[in-house]
Amino acid sequence: MRYPASHKTTTRERILDEAGQLAKERGFATTGVDALMAAAGLTAGAFYAHFASKSELLSALVERELKRSQRMFAVDSDAALEAAIGAYLSPQHVERPRKGCPLPTLSSEVARADDTVRSTYARGLAEVVQQLAQRAGSEEKAWPMVAQAVGAVTLARALPAGRARKTLLDSVRDQVIAALRQPEGETAPPTSPSRPGRASPRKPSRLRSHPNS
Amino acid sequence: MRYPASHKTTTRERILDEAGQLAKERGFATTGVDALMAAAGLTAGAFYAHFASKSELLSALVERELKRSQRMFAVDSDAALEAAIGAYLSPQHVERPRKGCPLPTLSSEVARADDTVRSTYARGLAEVVQQLAQRAGSEEKAWPMVAQAVGAVTLARALPAGRARKTLLDSVRDQVIAALRQPEGETAPPTSPSRPGRASPRKPSRLRSHPNS
DNA sequence: GTCTATAGCAAGATAGAC
């Protein structure tokens, strides 16, 4: 759990948590209020005591989920960042959207949502990118890393489990980590053709599971 | 138009074309058979004379759309490929999903679809990547390019038009083109910090609009 | 705050006339 065990979550927080997981798994627009509330152990009628509309839930969801993602990349060493990237581009993350990053799942829903949702999304994403830019050196280096990671997970989830999915994840991981290691001003060497193995770690960099909680 | 003007499209082709545009714009799952058929000038009842189910339509759609995308990247020079990449990562492509690549829009729908759809998607995507690998040098270089481009368009569509969106598109374009120019075995230099301008072209490389037709 | 019940609408799919 992310919070002290003593913390008794409020109902609203529980809805956000459970509905968020379900929305990332099944899609937000395609999942009814009924199902979203049932995930939190409630019925649809109670929903509107917490949110004015389904769209407002999406906004709250996006804000909360992006804060989570931001925390996952708030690391204090290059090795830790590489471990987080490895976890992001792992089969586990691909296979468990419930516990994963909101960007691959919810971005296309946000693209079709109202301006309030989009603003919330823009703010949250900007914070993620700016934080990443502190380690990567610049926003211009951070954006491609984010785009690559989000694109890779999006594509990997649509592919059946198999060789193509693995090649995709491995080569994108190697590319992103190589770009990260590149000295400021130049660009990253792709590292040698990535076989099953991972980008040769400078330090053994232990793998941490991406999924929260 | 993609086909000789004399070509009179069959009804099925017209459905695939118009429904495809609508699905990319509004989402496949969230758009009813009624609306998809209306786009082709027909009513919902006629749908099942052409497809056994809505899911079968998605499969046919994915196959057709990915073939289109493949054609867009079937180029015979590096300059032409760079132009195609520039068009893919352009504001026009971001703003007109109807006419654009199916990967940013439909991948998350495919991820939740049945095995038939996913197989079709896997085949189509593999062909795109393999073709790209012929110019990029290897699959391991092609996958990150595709992931990056798809991720960038996905994120850009969720962001409001503005500075962040532009920085995203510009820096990803520079990064992808730099990676492409990198000699085999090494990795791409990110090019100097990309201001409003584009990656300095070796040749003036005229910009072609990505959207088909 | 949460429930049940329901209004009002749209979904996927089928039937039968033409």
Next chain:
DNA sequence: GTCTATCTTGCTATAGAC
């Protein structure tokens, strides 16, 4: 092949009891 009409189900949102 295409239409209209319809079946059944699910959707967002509201009303009113507790």
